[in-house]
Amino acid sequence: MYRPRVIPCLLLRGFGLVKTRKFKDPVYVGDPVNAVRIFSEKEADELMLLDIDASKEGRAPNFELIEEIAGECLMPIGYGGGITEFDQVRRLIRSGVEKVVINSAAALGNMDVITKAAGAFGSQAVVGGVDIRKTLLKGYRVMAKSASEETGLKLENHLKALVAAGAGEILLNNIDTDGTMAGFDLSLVRRAAAAVDVPVVACGGAGSIEHLSQAVREGGATAVSAGSLFVFHGKHRAVLINYNPDELAGI
Amino acid sequence: MIAIIDYDIGNLAAVANMLRRVGHDSVITADSDEIAAADRIILPGNGHFNTCMRNIRASGLIPLIEERVLGGGVPLLGICVGAQMLGHGSEEGDEPGLGWFDMNVRRFPRIEGLRVPHMGWNEVAMPEPEHPLVAGLEDDTRFYFVHSYHLDPGQGVTTLMAANYGIDFAAAVVRDNVCGVQFHPEKSHRFGKQLMSNFAEGSN
Numbered sequence: 194m195y196r197p198r199v200i201p202c203l204l205l206r207g208f209g210l211v212k213t214r215k216f217k218d219p220v221y222v223g224d225p226v227n228a229v230r231i232f233s234e235k236e237a238d239e240l241m242l243l244d245i246d247a248s249k250e251g252r253a254p255n256f257e258l259i260e261e262i263a264g265e266c267l268m269p270i271g272y273g274g275g276i277t278e279f280d281q282v283r284r285l286i287r288s289g290v291e292k293v294v295i296n297s298a299a300a301l302g303n304m305d306v307i308t309k310a311a312g313a314f315g316s317q318a319v320v321g322g323v324d325i326r327k328t329l330l331k332g333y334r335v336m337a338k339s340a341s342e343e344t345g346l347k348l349e350n351h352l353k354a355l356v357a358a359g360a361g362e363i364l365l366n367n368i369d370t371d372g373t374m375a376g377f378d379l380s381l382v383r384r385a386a387a388a389v390d391v392p393v394v395a396c397g398g399a400g401s402i403e404h405l406s407q408a409v410r411e412g413g414a415t416a417v418s419a420g421s422l423f424v425f426h427g428k429h430r431a432v433l434i435n436y437n438p439d440e441l442a443g444i
Numbered sequence: 445m446i447a448i449i450d451y452d453i454g455n456l457a458a459v460a461n462m463l464r465r466v467g468h469d470s471v472i473t474a475d476s477d478e479i480a481a482a483d484r485i486i487l488p489g490n491g492h493f494n495t496c497m498r499n500i501r502a503s504g505l506i507p508l509i510e511e512r513v514l515g516g517g518v519p520l521l522g523i524c525v526g527a528q529m530l531g532h533g534s535e536e537g538d539e540p541g542l543g544w545f546d547m548n549v550r551r552f553p554r555i556e557g558l559r560v561p562h563m564g565w566n567e568v569a570m571p572e573p574e575h576p577l578v579a580g581l582e583d584d585t586r587f588y589f590v591h592s593y594h595l596d597p598g599q600g601v602t603t604l605m606a607a608n609y610g611i612d613f614a615a616a617v618v619r620d621n622v623c624g625v626q627f628h629p630e631k632s633h634r635f636g637k638q639l640m641s642n643f644a645e646g647s648n
Contacts, residue, residue, distance in 0.1 A: 195609055196586070198564040236633045238565055239588075264461055269588055269631045289457040291590075291631065314454050315491030317561055317590045361561065392559050415559055 197409045198238040198416035199441045201423040202366075202396050203228060205244040205274065208258060212420050213245070214372035216324070216340040222424045222432045225258070230265045232423075235436040240270045241294065241364065241396075241418055243322075247275025248297035249338045256284055263289030273322050273364070279309040286314055294364055296322030300337040300344045300351065304358040311359025316391075319362075321355030323348075325381060326368040333381060340368045348381075349388040356389045363389060364418065367397030374400025374421050382412030394418050406444040417444070446470040446644060447482035449509070451499040454490035459523070462630040466641040476508050484644065485509065485518055489525025493549070493593070494537035496525045506542070514544065519621045521643050527595060527617065527624025536593050545619060546598035555610035561592040566627075568605040568615045575604055576646040577616075577623055580638045587615070587627035587635055595626055 203225065204211050210228055211219035222228070225242070232240060242262060247254060254275050263270055272285055273294025282293050295307050299321060311319045324336045325348060335346040344351075352363060365385045367378050375398055382395045392415035395408040399419035408414040426433035448459050448470050456472045463470045470486070471478055479485065487509075489496045500506060512518040522530050531547030533540050541549075552560045567586045570578050594613040597603055604623065605616035616625045623643070629636035 195562075195566045196564060233633075260457075263457070266458075267462065267465070267631065267633050267636065269590075269628070286455050287457065289455060289461065291455055291458070291628075313491070313495075315495075317563065318454065318490065362563070390559060392561070392563050416564065 196238070196442050197414075197444055198394070199405060199444065200239045200241055200394060200416060200418040201232055201237055201436060202241045202243065202418040202420045204420065205242055205255075206246055211245070212372060212424055216368050216371055219245070223434070225262055226265060228424075228434055229262050231434045232436055233265055233267050235434075236438045237268055237436050238438070239268055240266060242270060242272050243294065244274025245339050249341055253281060254285060256288055259285065259290065260288035271320055271364075273320070277303060277306060279306055279313070282306065282310040283313070286318065292318050292320050292362070294320040294322040295360070296324065297337040299355060299358070300335050300346060301342075304354065307355065307358040307360055311361065316359050316361030319360050320364050321352070321360030321362070322364045322366065323351060323355070324366045324368055327378070327381070333384070336368060348384060352385060352388045356391055360391065362391055363393045365393055365395050370398030372421055373398055376400060376404045377408045377412060379407060379412045382408050382414050386413035386415075392416060402440060402444060405441070409444055445478075445482050446484040446486060447479045448472045448486045448488065449479070449500070449505065450474045451503045451505070453488065453496055453499055453525075456488055458630040459486060459488055462636060462640050463644060466637050466644060468644040474503055474505065476505065479505065479508055480512065482512070483518060485513060485520045487520060487522045487526035487529065489523060489527070489529055491525065492537060493525055493528060493534040494539045496529060497537070497539035497541065500529070513622060517621050519643065519646070520623070522622070522624035523630070524591065524626060524628060527626055528593065530617070530622065530624045531595070534593055544622060545601045545617065547601055547617065548596045548598070549593045550596050551593050552609065553611060558610045561590055562609040563590045564588065566607045566609065568607045570605055572602060572604050575618065577618065577639065577642050578604060579642055581635065585635050587629065587632040589615075589627045591626055595624065
């Protein structure tokens, strides 16, 4: 039986892992190598590792750290953050990641890096990352550089452009629900899933297994991703890495 | 020593990493001496079928690999596009395959509600449970798949594992000392460990 993927989304800041709320207020949650080792032991379906400062600071990926992290992964891992050039993609894939997530570069007009990466490594290796904020007057809008820069791009137009450029998958992140654990914005997920025919991974807002299930069954997401759900425990948000594939298999 | 054929097609470190986890040294190589000396060969493959076939042909390694595997009986494991390459060709492109197997590679049919590529974890059935390559793999075995095209084996090729994604398809095929798996054992937790260990230690 085919199982929708449930993907822990880990945020890298410097050499540590953090969790944000609405892309702000990062709280330290642990050492990335150790955390990834635990997720691998718990048999997580796949991982997403996003460096939330790289693009904002105009910095390249931390290749050495990514290579060390990827070495712990007995499941697929995608990396995003600071990727602007094809040579970086090649180096990341050589370092042991299966997928690269290209977000800010594409949102700010550089689709070429997606096309080149897909041409060399296949579209399955290229994830189009999209950070969305809902605005009162203009609806869902694409933001860049960890929500610090507006792009003026519309949701559907940008998703279609990413796929046309060669992205084989979409990582849809919702700034407004990030870290809230209050559930996905299902209308956003539905619109994204309807806009493209490649897999759409919904991220932002998951606080329970029921939420994950809703994103797949009601939102039409192909896979789901979550941060807080897998790194926090209890109402006081104590840091505790948790992931149970048997509980998640039925979503 | 296990040789992982390096022809510039993606994440080979993961294959070496998984072999190390199950206690086997390997070398990622395009060197003909190293390949000639290897007692097992892994042929990975990622991305477009045409790119993989053109790259492997350009490497000049095919005659040596054929001599070792088809002539010398060295076990070979093809992974993902590396498995697809064992056949006549693929509907993805116009490059001919290696032609070792009577096998074609077909696009998944369009089925409402199922996105292509088939990406993620899927359980497999094992029609040949006695085969040494599937030893120790229980009923709950699942592997990580990423593919838009699937194996369609013909005469003389045994389906070792099968899966369903809208249609039933061959997830692993074997003939004598040559095996191909559509999924990624190097990224499939304990199930992948078991399969890689079976390949590295098996008598086939």
